[in-house]
Amino acid sequence: MNNIISKRHIFKFYLSVIFVFIFFSSVGAVLLHNTNDLIQKGQMELKDYFLPIAALFLFFLAFYSVYTFRKNSPIIIIDPQRKSINFGSESFDLNEIKEISLTGKFPFRFIIKIPMEGASFVFNNGNKKFIFDDMYSNAWQLKKYIDQVIIHKNAFSESEAQKESNIDLRFENEEIFKGNPLISLRGISLWGLIGFFLGLMIFKMKSPTMGFIIFFFGFSTFWFLLNSWMMHYFSLTKDYFIVRNHNFFWMQKIYRINEIREIVFETQPRQPNCLRIITNDFRHKLYPAGTLRDKTWLYLKERLEVKGVVVRNECIYG
Numbered sequence: 001m002n003n004i005i006s007k008r009h010i011f012k013f014y015l016s017v018i019f020v021f022i023f024f025s026s027v028g029a030v031l032l033h034n035t036n037d038l039i040q041k042g043q044m045e046l047k048d049y050f051l052p053i054a055a056l057f058l059f060f061l062a063f064y065s066v067y068t069f070r071k072n073s074p075i076i077i078i079d080p081q082r083k084s085i086n087f088g089s090e091s092f093d094l095n096e097i098k099e100i101s102l103t104g105k106f107p108f109r110f111i112i113k114i115p116m117e118g119a120s121f122v123f124n125n126g127n128k129k130f131i132f133d134d135m136y137s138n139a140w141q142l143k144k145y146i147d148q149v150i151i152h153k154n155a156f157s158e159s160e161a162q163k164e165s166n167i168d169l170r171f172e173n174e175e176i177f178k179g180n181p182l183i184s185l186r187g188i189s190l191w192g193l194i195g196f197f198l199g200l201m202i203f204k205m206k207s208p209t210m211g212f213i214i215f216f217f218g219f220s221t222f223w224f225l226l227n228s229w230m231m232h233y234f235s236l237t238k239d240y241f242i243v244r245n246h247n248f249f250w251m252q253k254i255y256r257i258n259e260i261r262e263i264v265f266e267t268q269p270r271q272p273n274c275l276r277i278i279t280n281d282f283r284h285k286l287y288p289a290g291t292l293r294d295k296t297w298l299y300l301k302e303r304l305e306v307k308g309v310v311v312r313n314e315c316i317y318g
Contacts, residue, residue: 001156004138004145006076012134013073020065028058061111072108073135078145080156085121087129094150096124102143103262103278105314106130117264117276117284119143133284140282147282167240167254174242177300178233179291181246186272186290190227194220230272230288236303241277243287255279260309265297267315273297 008014035051074088083094099122105115108130118132118139133139141158148154181187197216201208208216228247235242241260243253255277264276272290292300297316304311 001080003080004078004141006131006139006142007137008073008075009135009137013069013136017066017069020069021062024058024062024065028055028062031055031058065110068110069135072110072130073132076131076136076142078142080145080149090127090129092121092123092127092129094146097146097150098122098124100146100151102147102282103264103312105266106132108132117266119146140284143282169237169240169242169254172237172240174235174237175303176233176235177292177296177303178246179289179293179296181231181291184291186227186231190223190231193223227290230290232275232287232289233291234275234287234289234300236300236307241304241309243275243277246291253285257307257309262310262312263304264312265301265314265316273315 031051032055035055038051075086077086078084078094079086085092085094099120101120103117104120106118106120107113108116108118116132116134118130119142121129121131123129131139131142136142145156148156182191197219201212201216205212224247228245231246233244233246235244239257241255241257241263243251243255245251259280260277261280261282262278264278266274266276268274268286268288271288273292274286274288276284276286278284294316297313301311301313301316
């Protein structure tokens with residue numbers, strides 16, 4: 001069997017690193033430019049000496065961000081022949097793993113520690129290593145090998161879970177867990193802002209400019225797509241867990257319940273409460289659900305656990 005090599009995620013790793021580096025360095029460059037202008041005009045005051053210090057700190061953060069992302073997300077190689085796992089330049093014997101947690105939140109060390117879904121390994125020599133799911137496009141494959149070969153002592157199988165998107169649910173008895181897409185906070189945010197600009201265009205502007213019309217339709221489309229992505233809801237049948245969306249009514253993702261390893265209720269920065277589905281092969285998908293009330297989340301948890309699904313509740317309390 002060939003080595004299993006991690007692949008850094010093109011969006012969540014590479015684009016994140018590029019964005020953070022450009023952001024910090026750009027702000028630092030602006031501060032240095034302003035400092036230079038003040039010096040040339042002879043207008044430097046005592047408080048202005050803070051500007052170059054802040055600029056240098058921002059440049060430090062720009063390069064530190066690249067360093068820490070790389071350090072937290074090294075190239076990981078599993079060698080089935082040698083029964084070893086490499087995290088960057090460090091190599092460990094797979095048989096020397098003392099503790100394994102293949103799901104859970106672990107500290108991603110950036111400017112502050114950010115809890116991120118992943119896996120944790122503690123080796124006999126005391127070393128602790130992590131695999132952060134979002135940083136790799138194939139973290140599931142690494143975790144699946146560890147689960148099958150190291151934990152359960154089976155041969156490694158690369159077969160994928162059966163996709164269930166085309167199942168006919170017309171004769172299934174569904175229990176639905178949803179909120180109101182209009183009067184929920186997410187719905188009010190969506191339609192309220194679009195309605196405000198529409199009202200401004202109709203009632204306040206007798207003849208709106210072409211620029212404003214283009215802005216209105218461009219912004220409304222962006223705002224609709226962004227908020228709609230955060231408006232998923234869920235349903236349960238005897239054998240299936242279904243994910244739908246209030247506004248993308250054609251969207252339907254179906255999971256066979258016995259192929260779900262774990263469901264996580266969690267929060268993400270600048271997002272509503274989300275539901276993460278982790279399947280038995282360690283693939284995962286996040287579904288923001290901004291219309292559900294806390295009591296609906298808790299009832300969903302109760303119904304899932306009745307069906308034998310492990311639910312990790314990280315954000316809903318009641």
